[in-house]
Amino acid sequence: MDRFTTLTGIAAPLPLVNVDTDMIIPKQFLKTIRRTGLGRNLFDEMRFTEDGREIADFVLNRPPYRKAEILVAGENFGCGSSREHAPWALLDFGIRCVIAPSFADIFHSNCFKNGILPVVLPQEAVDHLMEDAGRGANARLTVDLVAQTVTASDGRVFAFEVDPFRKHCLLEGLDDIGLTMEKVAAIDAFEARAAAARPWL
Amino acid sequence: MTQPRTLYDKIWDDHVVDRQPDGTCLIYIDRHLVHEVTSPQAFEGLRLAGRPVRCPEKTIAVPDHNVPTTWDREAGIANEESRIQVETLDRNARDFAIHYYPVSDIRQGIVHIIGPEQGWTLPGMTIVCGDSHTATHGAFGALAHGIGTSEVEHVLATQTLIQSKSRNMRVEVTGSLGPGVTAKDITLSVIAATGTAGGTGHVIEYAGEAIRALSMEGRMTVCNMAIEGGARAGLIAPDDKTFDYVRGRPHAPKGARWEAAMAYWKTLQSDPGARFDKVVTLRAEAIAPVVTWGTSPEDAVAITGVVPHPEEFHGGKVEAARRSLDYMGLVPGTRMTDVAVDAVFIGSCTNGRIEDLRAAAAILRGRRVAPGVRAMVVPGSGLVRLQAEEEGLDAVFRGAGFEWRLAGCSMCLGMNPDQLAPGERCAATSNRNFEGRMGRGGRTHLMSPARAAAAAVTGRLADVRSLA
Ligand code: SF4
Numbered sequence: 001m002d003r004f005t006t007l008t009g010i011a012a013p014l015p016l017v018n019v020d021t022d023m024i025i026p027k028q029f030l031k032t033i034r035r036t037g038l039g040r041n042l043f044d045e046m047r048f049t050e051d052g053r054e055i056a057d058f059v060l061n062r063p064p065y066r067k068a069e070i071l072v073a074g075e076n077f078g079c080g081s082s083r084e085h086a087p088w089a090l091l092d093f094g095i096r097c098v099i100a101p102s103f104a105d106i107f108h109s110n111c112f113k114n115g116i117l118p119v120v121l122p123q124e125a126v127d128h129l130m131e132d133a134g135r136g137a138n139a140r141l142t143v144d145l146v147a148q149t150v151t152a153s154d155g156r157v158f159a160f161e162v163d164p165f166r167k168h169c170l171l172e173g174l175d176d177i178g179l180t181m182e183k184v185a186a187i188d189a190f191e192a193r194a195a196a197a198r199p200w201l
Numbered sequence: 202m203t204q205p206r207t208l209y210d211k212i213w214d215d216h217v218v219d220r221q222p223d224g225t226c227l228i229y230i231d232r233h234l235v236h237e238v239t240s241p242q243a244f245e246g247l248r249l250a251g252r253p254v255r256c257p258e259k260t261i262a263v264p265d266h267n268v269p270t271t272w273d274r275e276a277g278i279a280n281e282e283s284r285i286q287v288e289t290l291d292r293n294a295r296d297f298a299i300h301y302y303p304v305s306d307i308r309q310g311i312v313h314i315i316g317p318e319q320g321w322t323l324p325g326m327t328i329v330c331g332d333s334h335t336a337t338h339g340a341f342g343a344l345a346h347g348i349g350t351s352e353v354e355h356v357l358a359t360q361t362l363i364q365s366k367s368r369n370m371r372v373e374v375t376g377s378l379g380p381g382v383t384a385k386d387i388t389l390s391v392i393a394a395t396g397t398a399g400g401t402g403h404v405i406e407y408a409g410e411a412i413r414a415l416s417m418e419g420r421m422t423v424c425n426m427a428i429e430g431g432a433r434a435g436l437i438a439p440d441d442k443t444f445d446y447v448r449g450r451p452h453a454p455k456g457a458r459w460e461a462a463m464a465y466w467k468t469l470q471s472d473p474g475a476r477f478d479k480v481v482t483l484r485a486e487a488i489a490p491v492v493t494w495g496t497s498p499e500d501a502v503a504i505t506g507v508v509p510h511p512e513e514f515h516g517g518k519v520e521a522a523r524r525s526l527d528y529m530g531l532v533p534g535t536r537m538t539d540v541a542v543d544a545v546f547i548g549s550c551t552n553g554r555i556e557d558l559r560a561a562a563a564i565l566r567g568r569r570v571a572p573g574v575r576a577m578v579v580p581g582s583g584l585v586r587l588q589a590e591e592e593g594l595d596a597v598f599r600g601a602g603f604e605w606r607l608a609g610c611s612m613c614l615g616m617n618p619d620q621l622a623p624g625e626r627c628a629a630t631s632n633r634n635f636e637g638r639m640g641r642g643g644r645t646h647l648m649s650p651a652r653a654a655a656a657a658v659t660g661r662l663a664d665v666r667s668l669a
Binding site for chain 1: 231250286355365454461623
């Protein structure tokens with residue numbers, strides 16, 4: 001996993017609530033057995049007509065946002081299915097950070113496993129950044145994970161909270177499985193205790 | 202004295218392997234369910250790292266999302282990507298020696314239906330699956346939730362998951378349901394009341410007389426959609442109905458082990474005075490039979506109601522409602538019972554169990570599907586299908602003009618050929634009415650099995666009470 005420290009880039013505004021993972025990556029693209037290559041189908045049904053032509057007014061088809069690295073969205077972003085294809089598609093497109101008033105649990109956790117930072121900010125802050133994002137290439141946002149801040153193009157700074165352990169893993173690009181493998185003795189001990197206490201398992 | 206604990210607290214406490222100073226825990230996983238869509242990259246990760254599956258005996262795999270549900274499916278899967286995905290699971294199950302129910306096995310079915318059916322799902326367990334509807338298993342008083350593919354790999358490799366504890370939420374449904382009102386109406390009404398983000402960060406315990414009165418099938422329907430309410434998991438404390446359901450299942454404990462398990466399972470209740478961070482109470486008498494009008498599961502309205510105006514909502518929901526109505530092709534103020542349907546789908550992990558098929562068949566007996574309506578019933582598992590055939594339900598469905606299919610997820614998400622055409626409107630017993638979920642441009646109205654059957658015979662969304 002790539003590390004995430006700071007990111008300055010173009011933010012694409014997506015002012016919709018309840019953006020679900022079926023929208024982010026429709027089911028016909030879940031048939032892959034790989035993690036890569038999903039970027040071209042990110043938001044497929046909103047981005048392309050049925051015969052594959054670009055829908056001109058969808059945000060990621062507009063010139064400055066084709067290079068967006070940040071997405072600003074409405075509440076409950078990433079609800080629905082647990083498909084990790086959603087963060088894989090975002091990442092493959094080039095998006096490393098999503099800012100929203102709230103996220104669905106599984107999507108939120110999937111982001112951290114893939115080097116994407118989901119930033120939760122109050123609605124009012126998101127509204128400000130959404131407006132900022134609307135100004136395209138003239139308005140780059142800076143997301144600083146170390147300082148836990150998002151800086152708008154007008155210099156306004158918004159602080160966000162992040163789970164310390166997840167922050168640490170993201171900053172260092174750590175692999176969860178490797179970390180857990182170091183605790184194998186504790187897992188062995190747990191299994192022995194559980195086998196005695198709940199022998200039917 | 203120890204602090205009173207919730208059911209969630211108890212299951213959590215019994216599965217903590219390690220706790221870091223910041224509160225992040227390593228949680229042990231008792232059962233890991235696997236399907237073909239969210240697992241290939243996880244197994245590939247294991248191979249690349251040269252890691253084995255730590256507990257193959259606790260890992261159960263089944264293909265369900267991509268499998269054809271037509272009677273000729275033994276001939277193979279026509280779509281190449283789907284075929285490769287199922288073959289990849291075949292190979293991974295064999296190579297890593299995990300329990301497996303291939304397409305050819307009569308026990309194959311939707312993963313959340315066969316877990317309970319085979320007795321893999323037991324009270325007090327931690328259960329995960331790379332699938333958000335894992336919440337279904339919470340009906341047994343198991344802590345069950347969906348995970349992403351990286352976590353699937355983590356569980357395969359370590360039998361644990363890195364987790365922070367969620368908050369406790371209690372949804373109490375008091376009193377008793379009116380006639381024609383079902384578990385599906387409870388779960389949709391709870392989501393309508395709390396919103397699709399109402400449960401975010403929480404584990405919901407469903408309680409109250411109306412929940413107690415539900416069968417295990419009904420409880421599974423309720424917990425299945427906990428995720429649609431944003432919750433990490435849904436739970437219902439186990440009771441005699443739970444034990445009766447579990448007893449004698451192929452993988453349920455037997456003999457002295459059963460007795461020991463029962464003694465433990467009976468402790469699995471929230472203590473009096475246990476603290477919940479959030480409490481929502483609904484009166485069962487106030488729950489109407491509902492259908493959804495929009496593209497979010499929270500968009501439920503009484504079947505006797507009308508399509509709402511976007512202006513009735515607040516904030517971002519105004520725009521979302523406008524977009525939904527546009528997508529759904531609905532005009533505000535239209536009576537729900539005036540909305541004509543093109544298709545009917547009965548099945549899915551929400552409502553693909555035997556009791557659901559019985560409820561739908563009861564409406565269909567002696568009736569015919571309205572002209573021009575395409576109606577399909579997809580049992581949740583091969584064994585549900587067999588049971589239904591033994592009871593003669595297949596004849597009822599077929600006689601009414603329904604297609605009688607083999608088990609799988611089918612049209613619930615249309616990864617196999619069972620899909621809606623653009624603009625087609627469907628009365629569905631599944632759990633998601635998202636844009637494009639059942640096929641690009643397809644329009645989904647969620648409801649209970651009996652109401653879907655009523656829609657099939659009237660050709661419109663219908664109040665089943667007018668047919669009963
Ligand atoms: S039936 Fe639908 S919701 Fe259930 S597991 Fe299958 S695709 Fe998911």
